[in-house]
Amino acid sequence: MASLTPAAGKMVPEELPVDFIQPTSWADALSAKAATPEALPVAGGTDVMVELNFDARRPEALLDLTRIAELADWDTDQGRIRLGAGVTYSRVIDELGTLLPGLAMAARTVGSPQIRNRGTVGGNLGAASPAGDCHPPLLAAGAEIEVASVHGTRTIRAEDFYTGVKRNALRPDELIRAILITPPAGPQQFSKIGTRNAMVIAVAAFSLALHPDVRKIGTGIGSAAPTPRRAPDAERFLAAALEDEGLWESRAGLPPAITTEFGRLVRAAARPIDDVRGTAAYRRRALAVMAGRTLAWAWRDYANAAGRG
Numbered sequence: 001m002a003s004l005t006p007a008a009g010k011m012v013p014e015e016l017p018v019d020f021i022q023p024t025s026w027a028d029a030l031s032a033k034a035a036t037p038e039a040l041p042v043a044g045g046t047d048v049m050v051e052l053n054f055d056a057r058r059p060e061a062l063l064d065l066t067r068i069a070e071l072a073d074w075d076t077d078q079g080r081i082r083l084g085a086g087v088t089y090s091r092v093i094d095e096l097g098t099l100l101p102g103l104a105m106a107a108r109t110v111g112s113p114q115i116r117n118r119g120t121v122g123g124n125l126g127a128a129s130p131a132g133d134c135h136p137p138l139l140a141a142g143a144e145i146e147v148a149s150v151h152g153t154r155t156i157r158a159e160d161f162y163t164g165v166k167r168n169a170l171r172p173d174e175l176i177r178a179i180l181i182t183p184p185a186g187p188q189q190f191s192k193i194g195t196r197n198a199m200v201i202a203v204a205a206f207s208l209a210l211h212p213d214v215r216k217i218g219t220g221i222g223s224a225a226p227t228p229r230r231a232p233d234a235e236r237f238l239a240a241a242l243e244d245e246g247l248w249e250s251r252a253g254l255p256p257a258i259t260t261e262f263g264r265l266v267r268a269a270a271r272p273i274d275d276v277r278g279t280a281a282y283r284r285r286a287l288a289v290m291a292g293r294t295l296a297w298a299w300r301d302y303a304n305a306a307g308r309g
Contacts, residue, residue, distance in 0.1 A: 071122070072088075082146075085123075089115075093107050106133040129165075137190055204287050259296065
């Protein structure tokens with residue numbers, strides 16, 4: 001426990017030193033995490049440093065991952081993208097906007113240019129905030145999270161990664177290595193609502209991905225439940241409706257009843273609360289609207305792609 005020392009006539013906590021560990025290879029990082037499981041990983045620092053500056057967290061050690069070059073790389077393997085945990089939002093926007101448009105759209109809404117140049121997708125995952133902007137498109141795309149320790153590597157489905165408010169499925173000795181994403185075969189969309197147009201934490205967010213090759217729908221809800229989550233009933237309804245109406249093949253206009261029911265089911269999947277940014281009722285209403293809009297935008301792109309083909 002921190003001791004108390006007099007300062008300006010008051011007794012204030014004496015800050016304990018924080019160890020700073022800076023490995024230069026992935027193997028060294030895993031060894032350091034195994035030796036010091038309580039060490040808090042830091043890459044861009046856009047979440048961690050805020051918590052430190054406001055004294056919301058005082059870890060025993062910081063594990064700096066910025067010198068591990070492989071974490072900042074991405075590549076493709078048999079159609080699947082392997083996105084290093086240290087890839088920044090800016091690089092997602094600049095380099096992956098065509099392959100992963102949903103994730104790129106979400107990245108554009110993150111903070112300021114300075115934050116996007118520093119913040120990383122892996123850091124967003126590790127923080128596991130319900131309001132994290134990258135979570136909905138990762139869920140909609142069916143992403144997997146590659147994590148590792150000195151004992152080996154495993155993958156976790158995005159929908160299983162979030163276990164509670166700012167909690168994730170990592171074991172104490174594990175680090176996030178990469179995000180594995182097979183780009184959806186159809187259009188992707190992302191929508192977010194906040195108290196202003198820029199540099200704002202989402203009041204609610206929604207992402208949609210069309211997977212016409214497997215006749216499935218992907219969804220992701222943010223800032224409207226204890227964890228980011230999918231809307232599985234909405235996914236199943238929309239996929240079945242498109243199949244029954246022959247719309248996957250015809251790409252004709254969507255009947256309003258389908259769009260309305262899809263929005264209703266997305267709204268029903270949320271478990272929001274009232275807080276300083278908005279009420280639960282407002283979040284539910286916003287999600288229904290965003291679900292309808294993103295579906296309209298994605299379906300327009302899907303129909304237009306047929307004309308270009």
